[in-house]
Amino acid sequence: MPPPAGPLARGLAGALLLARGRAEGAKAFAPSMEEARASFLAAAVCLPLFLLLRSLAGGAAPGADPLRALAADLIAYACSWAGFALASLPVAEAMGRRALWPRFIAAWNWSNLVQYLVLAVLTLPALLGLPRLMAETLGLVGLAYAVWLQWFATRAALAVTGLQAAAFVALDFAIALFLSGLVLRLAAG
Numbered sequence: 001m002p003p004p005a006g007p008l009a010r011g012l013a014g015a016l017l018l019a020r021g022r023a024e025g026a027k028a029f030a031p032s033m034e035e036a037r038a039s040f041l042a043a044a045v046c047l048p049l050f051l052l053l054r055s056l057a058g059g060a061a062p063g064a065d066p067l068r069a070l071a072a073d074l075i076a077y078a079c080s081w082a083g084f085a086l087a088s089l090p091v092a093e094a095m096g097r098r099a100l101w102p103r104f105i106a107a108w109n110w111s112n113l114v115q116y117l118v119l120a121v122l123t124l125p126a127l128l129g130l131p132r133l134m135a136e137t138l139g140l141v142g143l144a145y146a147v148w149l150q151w152f153a154t155r156a157a158l159a160v161t162g163l164q165a166a167a168f169v170a171l172d173f174a175i176a177l178f179l180s181g182l183v184l185r186l187a188a189g
Contacts, residue, residue: 007038008045011110018107018153019114026156029106036085036102039109043081049116050077056123064187072186076179081109083175088168097158107157108150108168115146 017025126135154165
């Protein structure tokens, strides 16, 4: 069956296959720069979920200007999407996977949509009064699934080993940690 037409339909179809552990989901994405560029639509689709999750997490630090904290969060959000794509290219080249990098970025970006949806859904029980321990356990399960999905999508899209895929996940964590620190500094003034 041919992949659905249009970047949103194709992105969702591929990401949902990957989310279920089906490597053929990566084949929904062409290894082209047009496909990679179009996949950044996922960032726009994920933005409301990002803002929801940030507000549920408590938003700005105590004493921080909420508007400044929101601006810092939005800057970090944009930097994380673009920064990971830029940082992952030399890693893919070093692994001899440059030709598959556009497919990888498309799979990675659309898989982020699934991650945001899962994390948002797993946050809802806490809002409905689920005991704290159970809510935190669900949060950890969501985080573990998100890490697995990143790893699996990388493996499928780049046709690399599990250890090589883990390097990309580690790169994403390093960027996220750096940007988290930056957000705290920017929000504090």
